[in-house]
Amino acid sequence: MTSLAESLVIAVQPFHGIPWWVVCALAAVYFVAFALRGALGFGAIAPAVVVTAWLIPPHHAVVLAVVSAAIPQGSNAARWDTRC
Numbered sequence: 001m002t003s004l005a006e007s008l009v010i011a012v013q014p015f016h017g018i019p020w021w022v023v024c025a026l027a028a029v030y031f032v033a034f035a036l037r038g039a040l041g042f043g044a045i046a047p048a049v050v051v052t053a054w055l056i057p058p059h060h061a062v063v064l065a066v067v068s069a070a071i072p073q074g075s076n077a078a079r080w081d082t083r084c
Contacts, residue, residue, distance in 0.1 A: 022055050029055075030068055045069055 033048035045065050052061040 018056065025055055026052055026064070030064075034068075 029048050029051050033044040036044040049058075049061050049065045052064065055061075056064070
């Protein structure tokens with residue numbers, strides 16, 4: 001019989017086994033998507049999901065898009081001025 005702590009451990013690695021060139025391509029796609037988002041003022045996540053779905057499985061592409069879209073929202077309110 002397993003304990004509750006052992007049963008809650010998730011042993012799944014969603015992006016395991018991806019080659020380095022795919023990781024670089026994913027970084028480039030999201031860099032361009034967020035650069036367009038910053039330049040134009042509206043989101044470019046849907047095209048990023050479509051492009052990255054050719055590189056990784058579609059369900060992983062959607063998870064990656066959701067997680068990466070949440071990161072810039074936290075940095076909008078950051079205080080970059082070190083002089084208080």
